Amino acid sequence: MTIPAFYFDGKTSRKYAVFLTVEDDTAYLTGDIDRQCPIGQLRVSERLNRAARKVTFPDGAYLEVQDNPAFNDLLAATRHRDSLVVRIQQNWRATLAALAALVAVVVLGYIYLLPAAANLIAKSLPVAVDRQIGQGTLEFLDRHMLAPTKLPAARREALIRRFRALTSPPEQWPQYQILFRHSKIGPNAFALPSGDIVLTDEIVLLLQDDDAIMGVLAHELGHLHERHLMRRLIQSSAIGAAATVLFGDVSAVIANIPTVLLDMKYSRDAEREADDYAIAMFKANGMSRAALASVFEKLGGHESGGKREDGKETDKAGGAAGMAAYLSSHPSSAERVQRILQAP
Ligand SMILES: [Zn+2]
Incomplete structure (x- = not known):
């Protein structure tokens, strides 16, 4: 079998027309160049679609072979074995299996590794970040969704003083400031990575019971303590970053940022951790957990409409519609209330 090819010496760009034959495990070149080499010392490039294949000599000289089918026959005749990767690439079954394995790795990574990694990253990030x-998030919210509080200063100060006087749970006490805002999003409360715990006027007015308000603050402090929001941000950025690498689409990352900031939904696990923190805090202060449970009971009751404690119908702006905001990030459930009341 004789195959036409081009020979390059690897030092100049000059092209030599040659013929390649193989006999007794030795490759022979004839034509512009006469050369021979044991085939064991030759390196054959991977098989890629329609690209000329390259056969490299130990000294860097190489052949470009255009006639692929004939060359493949020659390789088969000389029992050349492609690398495992090439053989897998050419086998659709193996390709499918590899794809399935990749999907499994990504899914398992998403479920198990990502949260753990996000936790590690969150813990190692400097506090300044x-x-x-x-602060950036608060500025954004102040511009678009929040307004200065209308609660009397005395009322605000009393709530802050009351919370400051509470004993912390045995764990570390995260740094925090309590801020009040009038809101366009109804009764709500959330904690930002800066340590700002924001209470809307509406949730203070709605809950009325100060112990319940302490419960909301303790729960939000639990989110701060576990750095839940940072972990969520890191996780979503990681997914965005992975999407960028896989699909080359940067817009996925950019599109993601406001969603995460506004849609502060935590996982069930995060909610449970924050509840546990609040439970520990209530226990440490000898406070009734019924007040903590009442936050979710009350809000849950309001969600389905009905009467307020003062007997007035819930109005759309501050009542049922507003409730949805807090409840969407803090789903109320009988199970949750039970847990708060019965946790050891
Ligand atoms: Zn929460």
């Missing part, structure tokens, strides 16, 4: 992100 948390503060910056928190």
